[in-house]
Structure formats: C-alpha cells, structure tokens
Amino acid sequence: MAGDITETAHAVAEAAGHGGVDLTSIVVLLAAAVIAVPLFRRAGLGSVLGYLAAGLAIGPYGLGFFHDAQSILHVAELGVVLFLFIIGLEMQPSRLWSMRGEIFGLGLFQVCAAMATLVWVGITLGYPATASFVAGTGFVLTSTAIVMQMLEERHEIGLPRGRRIIAILLLEDLAIVPLLALVAFLAPGGAEATTTDRLISVGTGLGAIMVLVLAGRYLLDPMFRLLARFGAREVMTAAALLVVLGAAVLMQAGGLSMAMGAFLAGVLLSESSFRHQLEADIEPFRGLLLGLFFLSVGMALDLQVIARNWQVIAISVPAFIILKMAVIYLVGRLTKSSHADSLERAVLMAQGGEFAFVLYASATQFGILEPEWNANLAAIVIISMVLTPLMVILHDRLARKPVSLDGVETADNLSAPVLLIGFGRMGQIVSQPLLSRGHPISIIDTDAQSIRDAGSFGFKVWYGDGSRLDILHAAGAAEARLIIVTINNAEATTKIVELVRHHFPQVPVLARAYDRQHALDLVKEGVDFQIRETFESALSLGAEALKRLGDDPDQVAEMVGYIRGRDMDRFALECVEGIRAGIPLLVGNIDQPRRSG
Template identity: 35%
Template sequence: MEEHQALPYLRETLLFLALAGILIPILKRLKVNQVVGFLCAGMLVGPYGLGLMAQHIPELSYFVFPNTEGIRPLAELGVLFLMFMIGLELSVERLRALYKLVFGAGLMQVLLSTAAIGVFAWIFGNALEKAIVLGLVLSLSSTAVVMQLLNEQRTLDSPLGRASFSILMFQDLAVVPIFILLDVLAEGRADNLLPLIGMTLAKSIGSIVLIYALGRRFIRPFFRSFAGQNQPDVFMALTLLCSLGIAGLTAAAGLSLALGAFLAGLLISETEFRHEVEIAIEPFRGLLMGLFFMLVGMQIDWREIIKEPVLIPMSVIGLFLIKGTVIALILRVCRFRWSHAIQGGLLLGQGGEFAFIVIGTAVSSSLLANDVGQFMMLVVSLSLFITPMAAKAGKILAEREGKKDAEQDGHLQSEFSRHRAPYVIIAGFGRVGQLLARLLSQQGVDFIAFDNDLGIVMQESAKGRSVYLGNASNTAIWEKLRAGQAKAIILTMDHPGAALHAVNAVRNAYPSLPILARAIDENQAAILKYSGANMVIPETLETGLQLASNALQMSGISEPDALEAINHERSRLLAAVDYVPQ
C-alpha cells in the first residue's frame, strides 16, 4: 500500500520549530543578536554543516536539513513580512521629522558607498552591470543588527542614534528602486541599458503610484468595515489579505512580491490601525524572519573560507573600511566629532540582510555567477558576525576622547531637539481625554493617544489627530508607542478594571514612568495608587470640591478664603487615597 504524507516537509517544519523554541530564549539570555544566531544555526544544521556528516551517519539526517527546498517557501514569506514591517516603520510622519538626515546623509551614504564599492568591483575585473549590483548590494547595512545594538546601548535617542536610524531608513527606501534596477539589468544589454532603464522605471513608477493611490483610498475603509470588534484574529486575517493581495498586484504588474508587501505596510502605517497590526503579526514575523536567516546560513559553504583564507577576511575588512570611511565623512560634515563619526562608521559598516535577497535574485537572473554570489554571501555574513565587536570598539573610542565639546554639543542638541519634543501618552480618548488633548495642544505639548473604541478613533483620525486603536492592558501597545521615552502616561478610561489592568501593564514594563489616572471614587483611586499610579484624581472629589467652593462664596466667604479651604480639603482627601486597601 502506497504511503501518503499528510503534510509536505513536515520533518523540516518540526525541526525548525524545535530549533526556534530552543534558540530564541538562549539568544535572549546570552544577549546575542538573533540575526547572527540564526545564521550560525543555519550553517550548523544545513547541508554544508552537519548535513555533510549525515552522509556517513544516517541517524544524524533526522536532525539536519540535507537541502533547503523544504523551508524555502516559508523563508520567502519571511522576506515579505520583513518588507511589510519596514513599510510600517517608514511612516510619512517619521520621514517628515527626519527628512534632512534621511534624504541628506542617507542619500549621500548610498550613492557614495555604491560608487566606491562599484569602482573596486570594476577594478577587480567585474563587468559594469555586476559592479553596479555589487555596489548597491554592499552599500546597505543591517537594520536588524544595528537597531538591536542601539537599543541595547540605549543610544537610539542620542544624536548619533538618530543619524544612524535616518541612514538606515533611507537604505530601506532604496531597496525598492534596487529591486526595479535588478529587473532592468537582468533584461538589458549594455548598448540599450539607459533607454531600458527609463522605460522600466516609468512603468514601475506608474504601477506603484496607481497601487498606492488606490490603496490610500480603500485600505482605511476596508479595515474599518471588518475590524470593528478589535479582535487579533481579524487583524491577522486582514493584514495577510492586504499584504499578500497588494504583493500579488505588484507581481501582476511585473514587479516583485516584496515591493508589494512594502507598499502594503506603508499604506497601513498611515492609518489608526498601525500599532494593532504590528502587535498582531509580531510573533509570526519573528519566526518567519528567523527562518529566512537560517535559510541564508544554510546556503553558506564554510569550505569556501578554507579555499580563500586571506581574500575573504580581507574583503570583510575592506567592506568596513570603505563604508566606514564614507559614513564617518558624512557624519563629520553633519558636525559630529571625529570619534562619534568613526563610531557611526563602525556601527554601519557591515552588509545588510537585504544583500542576501538581492544576491539571490541576481544569481537566479544570471547577473552574478554562482561562485561570486557565494563569495559575497560569505563576506556579508562574516561582517554581521563581527559587527557587535566593531560597534563596541567604536563606543570605546568615543568614550576615551572624553567629554563632549560644549559648543558642538549645543549645536547637535539644537539639531535634534525638534525630533525629541516632550510628549505624553493619553490612554482613553473620550470626553476627558479630548479635554486633556486640547489643553496640551494649546500649550505646545505633543501627545499620542489611543482608545479601544473604533468609532472614537475613526472620528479623531479624520481630524488629523494622532489617535490609534489599541488596548491599554496590552504591554505591546506601550512598546510600539515607545512609552519609555514619554514624559508621562495619562489614563482616562472610566472602566475600573480597564484602568487597573493598564496601571499594572505600564508599571511592570516601565517602573519609573509617571502615571496619572482618573478614578470614579476614592476607593478606586486608592486601588490604582496602590497598584503603582503616581497620581489619581477621583471624579467625585473634584465635583464635590467645585460645588463646595461655589457654595462657600455664595454664603459670604471671600474667594481667597474659600479657595484656601478647598485646597486644604483637597490635600487631605488626596493624602487619604494613599492608604493600602484591604
């Protein structure tokens, strides 16, 4: 009787899930970058690692990937999610806030790095098309690795962190035209390259503009129609439908699926559903991205390093020298001190995760020979491995130089102060939340607000306010809003249970963050205060005090005496809120 397998590639799927379940917590505990960890795991269990030994030890074949066919489709889905998440991060609001650095420093970095690396590639005997591809591939840095290092060092909000983020943001934007250019170079010949580039770019830009214009018109009503119940499974289904649907449209237009996923993320980033979508797909994104980097690791043949024990390490060092020098000079022009400019160059000197995608595409379209592609993958992979050490060396160099120059530091602070304005987060945007928002706006204080009522979110978003859909008891929403950088959290919801869950979520994640809360009465106020809120205002207290103030003045008490009595009573009642509830 013929044996039928219920699920194709079941063994490979189970093996990957087992590796992910073991690997992810170990990497977090050891504080090892997940990109590097999955690359190493892929090299270990792939066809060029233990897979070589499985040919002689059959029992080992159950624990290795003898080929990559079983996980390639899922890994390609991980690429789509990567592009989708980059689209979500690249909101129009962020581009406006950092446009000088993004389109100034970022543009110059990509152009100069591409030119410098391309010239070296051409000198070493590569044709013009190959030199252009290699220059573009290696001009990109690793967003995943650099962002994790900035978060670990708590320097994302420093001037250097902002500049690094801006350069990475432009590199992410540059991925789109790079994909288009790859298609052009794959079809064109040197004699008609420029006309073909013009025609393809015109077609591509027209398709992108059309899809984007239609998407802006329909994506918000689409989510509003079906996401009214604020259910995670609904968000997941709608997100998959939008990302894969738009990816299908770009594929039908002759463009890449990854470009469509990027456009889908960019469209959703402009809606009030952005943060809920990020939360819904975060776990799957991590798994699929891990699968992608594991696949990349499996394709790296470490035996090539033995064949070229000098050339490959020298190429990695050369990559850091070229890109690091370009980035350091650009940062120096932006008035960073030399030590910080060099630190930025070492931080961003590696190759990026998109190099693996672009190299794979270039090899499959015969733009690059297979041996050249393998060599470049090794160079990029090794550059990722040494990035933490290079970043640490740059930080030590900057610290050894001593204190910052006061005049220059003042310039940098003024340059970045516009992007670091104080802001508060308002949870709950009913009548109280809207009153707070109006008063804050009148005083020039920025705010971000969210509510779990879709009707309120739709109404306020239509007015152009930064109001999103979200649940205050979900810790993930506070992470997406970067609550750690806020001046204060204000909880205005009138449901006692919701307020208590929100206080617990915020206090557990951010122990020192000020929390101001609204309460119905003194009993609820005491519970919220005991749970971690810094200040709680009971509604009944203020209502009674306002009535008492007017009654005293109508009874002949002078206004100053009435206010003094009211303030004294307010202080006494608020102090009584501090008791520990039984």
C-alpha cells in the same frame, strides 16, 4: 511566493526523508532558536548572532538537518516584509515627508559615495570593471533585517540617529530597481536591447506605487471598518496578512522590493484607527519569520566555497567592510552628525544585505558575473552579516567612555531611612520636602559630573548603579524604610523595581514612570507607588490655561479632579485586564491617589 513556499516544503521534506512536510524539521527549527537565542542574549551577544549560529549548526555544513537553505531563505524574507510593515505603521505620512531630505539627501549621498569607493576592491583584485562595479554596488545595499532588528534591540528606532539610518535604508530599497536596470544595461549587448525595457520597468514600478497609494487611501480603512463590524477575530488577522502580503506582491510585480511595498502599506495605515490592532495581529508572525530569516542566512553560509576561495574572501570581507565603514563615517561627519553617531552608523551598516543576492543573481544571469564569482560574493555578504553583531558588541565596549570618578565617592555601607536612586531633575525636587522634614536620605546616581555639581550646592550624592544588586546592598537598601527611584531610564527603573521587590520585599518602593505603558510594567513588577513623570505637571498646565481663559477656579479644580479620577479608573481597568492575563497586582499600587477639586 506560492512557488517559494512549495520549494521550502520540499526542502524540509527532503531533509526529513519523507514525501511531505515532516513536523520533525519544524521542531528542529524551533528548538534551534529556543536554545541558541537565549544563550547568546545571556552572553551579551544579541539575538541576531544567536539565530545565525543556530542556522549554521543545523544547516548543510553543521548537523545537516537542511540541505536547501536558499528556498527557505525566500520564504523567510517574509519576516523582513512584516518587519517593514510594522515600522511603516509608526511612520505617519507627515513624518515620512519630513524625512524626504534625509532619504534623498543623506541616503543618496551615502549610496553614491560607497558605490564609488567599493568598486575599486574588485578592480584591485584583478576583476573586470563591470564585475567589480556590480560586486561593490551589491555590498552597498545594507541588510535591512539585521540593522532594523539591532535598532529595535537598542531602542533607537524612534531616536534621531535611528531615523537617519531608516532613511538611508529606504533609499537603498528604492535603489534596487535602477540598479537592476543598470545591470541589464551593462550586460553584453544590453545598451541596445534594454532602453524600452527600462522605460517599461520604470512605468510599471510607478504604476504599482500609484495603485498601492490609491488602495490605501480609499479602500483599506473602509475594509477594516466593515470587517470589524461583521468579521470574526481571526478574519481581522487574515485581513492584516492579506494587506501586507498583497502590497508586497504588488510591488514585486512592479519590479520593486517586497519590503518597500509592505512599508508603504504600513505608512498608509499609520493614521488608521486600526493601527494598534494591526500591529498586534502582525507581531507574532513578524517575530517568527524574522527569526527564520536569520536562521536561513546562517544555513546559507557555504563553507565549501569559503574553503576553495579563502584567500579572496579573506581579503574581500575586511576590505569591503572597512571601506564601507570609512565612507559612512565620513558622510556622517560631512552631514553634521556627531562622531559618536557617525561611528555607530558605520558599524551598524558595515555589512552587505539580502538585496545583494538579488543583484548578484541578476548579474550572473546576464553574464556579468561567473557562477563562481557569485558564490564568492554571496559568501562575503553572509560573512559580513555574521560579523555585524560582533562588531556592534565590540563598538559598544570600546566606545563607552570611562567614567572619571575624581572627587566622587562610590556607595559603600550607606544607611538611611530613605534611599533615593537618581538625582536628576525629578530626584532633586523629590528630595526637597523629605530633607525639609528632617528625613535622612542616601542618594546614588551614575552621572559623575552631576554628582560633582550637586556637591557644589551642598548635596551629598554617591556614585552607584541602582540596577546592580551589589550596589543596592552597599547603598543600604536592605535597611531602608523606603526606596524612591527617579532615574530617567525606563528599562533601568523597571529592573531596579524588580530587584527590590525580589530581594528586599519588606521595603516599599516608589518609582517614576516614563509613560502609561511603563507605569503598567512597574505595576506588573509590584511597585508600591508610581507616577508618570509628566502627568501632574500637564494637569497643572491645563488648569492654568483654563484659568487664563477666564474659567471659574472652582470649576477648573473640579474638571482637573474629574480628569485625574477618570485616568485612575482607566488605569485600574488596564491593571485588572493584566490580572486576567496573569499579571499580579498588589493592592494600593494603582497610579497616584485620586484627589478631587
């Protein structure tokens, strides 16, 4: 790793024409990201494509600020390593164990099926069977960085479909070791010379995993406890980086991927009391280095190779992508995933990945691939990585089912003292006391079927997206005396509150919060009142449990009042800390009012 950093420093220095690292080159990297990413996100193209385009613009075939993208790519892979560590922190061992069927069942099924299919691309184009096998196998290895980044942007990492994708990515990371051994076996004379080497390689890998598990079980948590007691704040950050990079180096020495080592380190620390501190320490480095990784991938796109071999590349890119998507979709359907989940997985995982470069370089070293073939395959993988964000955008637009508005009226020129946005489970209950007291309500929702169902029960609900300013105007937000937001979407709720506070500051807004962090976000946006959707119901359930256990009702009420008050005090303290961090706080918007027993 130190050698990679030195090479990168020389590459940056060469680009600037000096003998040492020039800050101008670092400024170019940062400026490219700062300019391109917001523009691409605003255009709805996502941050990954913004980084890739910025890298192409400043690379050897753009403005020419950098000439050695590969050395930068080696260091930028640390972004992937840190990203996998953060993901590992969210994966407790029990949760990972529960995924074993998806990792070694679904993951192995998809990898083997894709390998069996993609090798025929090279054979069809007239390449030798061994070279075709390596080429197709390399493309099977999906880009962990791109897929994980897009899952994070789509907020799907914690969902079942996101968990299945993560399981497949983990299996692919594990597969790189036997695949590298297989490349050595397929090399001329490799069958006789590599048996002992393979056994040593497998033993070294297992030993590295064992060392990491033992260190995580017996050393890491005590170390952080000691540092928390005697170390400074920056020492804790250094220790966090030491753990991540040390695990990565250990796994790399054992022949495994650095990303796998960082992931395992994260899993081992997932139940530590220092988990949140570690995540906060690593996050800034992860974001910067992952952005640098995408920038360097854009720089590495060799336009000269593409120009010389455009016919082969023009055939291979769609062939690999289409066949891989078809396999992933069929595997998804065969393993009982829905059509929508299978299609989304196929689009997200359609590209080749960063481990393909390692496999192709090894095959070139052993004489299976010629240098020109290696360059072509690298270009094919990079192009597929560049195309993935565009394919995801196209999928999202085409896969979105058109909303049938038969029997549904859209919001237009509504006027009522109360505007209720969202008529799901919570909205229906909120509306009952208001209607019972004779307060007229304008209700809007985006679920056409729910609107029709509400109409059959005598409720008048209009179709409208409350996160759009024009819809808020049409729904009468400017004339309302009160706006209540009860939709089951945390991001949309926050956006609605932001719009209302900015464009209709005279109208009080009450909102349903998903959890504590969402409640703090709503306070930041200036909501007048918010309540977490499960807080009061959970307190009521706990109170009933105490009564059923024979506790005195007065004592139960007192205890519930104490817990409610303590939560309010803690929430207020977090809001005060937000003020110190520059978050404005309006008087009266701190959680629900305290009620005693």
